[in-house]
Amino acid sequence: LMGFDPLKDLKYIRLAHDAGLGCGDVSQIEIVGDLDALDEKWNFVGPFKKMTFASRCQHLIYWGPLKKPVEWSLKTILAPWSYIASVIYHDLYWYPKHYSRVKEISNSDWGRLFANWEQLELPSDDLLIPGWDSVGDKPLELSKETKGMIKKGFKVLGGAIKEAPEFKKKPKK
Numbered sequence: 001l002m003g004f005d006p007l008k009d010l011k012y013i014r015l016a017h018d019a020g021l022g023c024g025d026v027s028q029i030e031i032v033g034d035l036d037a038l039d040e041k042w043n044f045v046g047p048f049k050k051m052t053f054a055s056r057c058q059h060l061i062y063w064g065p066l067k068k069p070v071e072w073s074l075k076t077i078l079a080p081w082s083y084i085a086s087v088i089y090h091d092l093y094w095y096p097k098h099y100s101r102v103k104e105i106s107n108s109d110w111g112r113l114f115a116n117w118e119q120l121e122l123p124s125d126d127l128l129i130p131g132w133d134s135v136g137d138k139p140l141e142l143s144k145e146t147k148g149m150i151k152k153g154f155k156v157l158g159g160a161i162k163e164a165p166e167f168k169k170k171p172k173k
Helices: 011-018 035-039 053-062 067-073 079-097 099-106 109-115 146-163
Strands: none
Touching: 053 067, 079 099, 079 146, 099 109
């Protein structure tokens, strides 16, 4: 159905199959119910054939040639700079600049569900609940003052720098 051979394309399915932990051979699995589904081909290519720029970079960092340099950099003065850069970009630039987009999302069904979550939260142990008939009327309220966002961004940035072990003042002996 997904368009790949589990024994050939999925290493851990093959290992489990060979160890007798289950059956990964599609020809040995009895399909019951919707037999027409056997003829469907969804042409699933998997996450590694069509990766985004971000996912390719993530692979380089976690499993590729950048793994050791990144691990090294996390033990140096460079470590807090990624967090600082993120705070500068998101809190001081992106959120204030794109306030109207955030406001539009806050008025959507997702925004109203987020705003009304305490009254609408579903029991996590009941997996048969279908979802929400209503997400509530109360929209998610955002601060209207961009200056306030920028001020808060600088406060977060200052706290990040102050608390980073690389910048924190060491007690005198």
